[in-house]
Amino acid sequence: MVVLPPSARAVLEGPNLAHVVTLDPDGGPQVSCVWVGLDGDEVVFGSLGPWRKLRNLQRDPRVGVSIESPETNDIGMRQYLVLQGTARVEPGGGPELLQELARVYLGPDVKFPPMDDPPPGSIVRITVDRISGVGPWAE
Amino acid sequence: MVVLPPSARAVLEGPNLAHVVTLDPDGGPQVSCVWVGLDGDEVVFGSLGPWRKLRNLQRDPRVGVSIESPETNDIGMRQYLVLQGTARVEPGGGPELLQELARVYLGPDVKFPPMDDPPPGSIVRITVDRISGVGPWAE
Numbered sequence: 001m002v003v004l005p006p007s008a009r010a011v012l013e014g015p016n017l018a019h020v021v022t023l024d025p026d027g028g029p030q031v032s033c034v035w036v037g038l039d040g041d042e043v044v045f046g047s048l049g050p051w052r053k054l055r056n057l058q059r060d061p062r063v064g065v066s067i068e069s070p071e072t073n074d075i076g077m078r079q080y081l082v083l084q085g086t087a088r089v090e091p092g093g094g095p096e097l098l099q100e101l102a103r104v105y106l107g108p109d110v111k112f113p114p115m116d117d118p119p120p121g122s123i124v125r126i127t128v129d130r131i132s133g134v135g136p137w138a139e
Numbered sequence: 140m141v142v143l144p145p146s147a148r149a150v151l152e153g154p155n156l157a158h159v160v161t162l163d164p165d166g167g168p169q170v171s172c173v174w175v176g177l178d179g180d181e182v183v184f185g186s187l188g189p190w191r192k193l194r195n196l197q198r199d200p201r202v203g204v205s206i207e208s209p210e211t212n213d214i215g216m217r218q219y220l221v222l223q224g225t226a227r228v229e230p231g232g233g234p235e236l237l238q239e240l241a242r243v244y245l246g247p248d249v250k251f252p253p254m255d256d257p258p259p260g261s262i263v264r265i266t267v268d269r270i271s272g273v274g275p276w277a278e
Contacts, residue, residue: 017217019158019205021168029160029168029203033219033273064168066158068207075253076245078156080172106215114214134172 002128004041008137011069011081012038015105018045021064022056022087030056035101036067043083043128046097048113048121054089063087063126069135079135085126094121141267143180147276150208150220151177154244157184160203161195161226169195174240175206182222182267185236187252187260193228202226202265208274218274224265233260 004012012018018036021029032053034045043065047054057063063086069079095118102112131137143151151157157175160168171192173184182204186193196202202225208218234257241251270276 017207017219019170019219021160021170021203023166023168027162027166028201028223029162031158031160031203031205031221032271033205033207033217062167064160064170066170066172068156068172075249075251078172080156080158082170084167110214112214132171 002131005137007135008081008131009038011067012036012043016067019066020053022053023060023062024056035105037101043126044097045124046094046121048094048119054122057087057089061086061088080133081135081137082133083128084130085128087124087126090123090125092120093123097123140180141270144276146274147220147270148177150206151175151182155206158205159192161192162199162201163195174244176240182265183236184263185233185260187233187258193261196226196228200225200227219272220274220276221272222267223269224267226263226265229262229264231259232262236262
């Protein structure tokens with residue numbers, strides 16, 4: 001497990017969309033974007049459904065995450081963070097985590113998920129094995 | 140091959156960073172961000188080095204690309220485009236394509252690559268097999 005430096009934590013705690021890669025049954029890459037947050041040194045995201053990425057992670061826990069920083073370098077090239085990690089899917093807690101993340105991504109007063117009786121969903125926890133990308137976290 | 144709708148072309152032609160996923164020799168996901176453009180219905184990016192993603196694509200041409208749109212939906216959730224495709228790596232032309240893309244991503248007067256005698260590099264051409272994500276291209 002890698003301890004995340006403060007520069008990487010700041011990107012992961014901000015309203016920056018995480019591009020999450022899982023592996024399909026045929027080994028091909030499957031990509032979707034999610035809201036993420038931190039729980040200690042684990043990256044977490046919430047889900048309401050039995051989506052393809054969750055089924056993929058239950059079969060093969062290898063995961064890639066990339067996320068853009070608002071920062072650019074001196075000629076205007078955007079910094080970005082890449083994590084390679086191992087995921088586990090925990091049942092339940094999806095709506096509560098999504099509500100917490102919605103405050104970061106959409107605004108402090110947003111109700112999310114918007115429905116009154118959401119399914120329990122799940123929480124995905126990612127242990128980070130390697131940090132790369134372009135930014136202070138990769139130097 | 141999929142014909143890209145105008146909404147997807149607009150995202151791919153703008154200054155939006157593309158998150159490119161290739162497959163490592165062990166089958167794990169490898170992610171990096173690049174500038175992309177279009178050549179007809181192919182997505183193209185330039186490279187100066189024999190980087191890991193190019194070696195990966197020469198061994199397994201399956202590629203995933205995700206890219207954020209500047210647009211959000213009515214509650215502020217960002218749209219994003221996901222492409223699954225097949226890549227081929229063409230030797231040469233890297234600096235010329237990077238210079239063209241730098242005009243979009245950095246500004247019309249930027250010299251890029253910054254060095255005077257860059258290596259020939261390569262161009263990666265992606266044939267799109269499937270479009271998904273969240274936005275008008277996925278409806």
